[in-house]
Amino acid sequence: MSQPPGKRQRTEDAPITRSEFWHTDGSVILQAQNTQFRVHWGVLARNSSFFRDMQSLPQPPDQPTVEGCPVVELPDDEADVEFVLKALYTPTLLAESDLPLSAIGALVRLGHKYEFRDLFDSAVGRLAFENPTSFEEYQARLRLVDLEYNRLWSLLPCACFRLVTARSAAGLFNGLSREDGTLASLSLVDLRRCRLFTKQFESGYTFGWRRGWDFDGCANPPACGYIRTAIVEGYSIHAGLLVFPKELSYIYKHLCPPCCQQLKAAMLAGFKKMWEELPGAFDLPAWNELKNDP
16 A cells, blocks of 8 residues: 655644643643643553653753653654543543544554554554454454554455455545545555456356356246346446455345355355455465464
């Protein structure tokens, strides 16, 4: 995927503003861009070995202060810092079932950078739950939910797969608008990786049976043939990527029982084959290598 946008730099002419995180009994002020956060050394040190070590260092004589508190400037996005502080001061936030991806990204980035171990583990654990590494786990997740950095690699195939299944071809190629008005888009390399759209129609894969229906136990060839054609045309015309064969359950009922059973088996086998090869579609190592990453 394309690189994330560069962090907004502090604007010298812009006024310094105070965040909602301004505890009058706070002992240190974090400044990210043009926003200051008055918080407690104890909270930072208890959760981060980085800040714990920083607290133990002697403060330079020329260190700026505000209301008697030292100011620590961070080269990070103010929104990222604010969310990390929210997670530290309101732990129940991490238990919420629906966190925005930008928030999880903040926990991953700053959790790793500043050694907020619990926050980092929580974010990676959430990603691991929603982006399983096995076909069986992925199938189970469909009933429940509608990157240490090496560990994140094993989450990428499913995450990329969910991206291309959740967006139309137009959305993938044209990009998606972020909340700040910028455009998030895939790189040309990643767009080429979206060959999954056509892969599913190749022989042996999800819709590979369209190349030749050799099942001879059909009770109603004209009707079943029409349904099979409609299925393929629907995914071809709309550049759709099948998330899981079960999503066609509303169509299966229009097939004769023998064809229904045959089609379900063929599509499930083809989808499993696509799943096993999913990492390669995004130029990643095989599943067993990703799972064995230290």
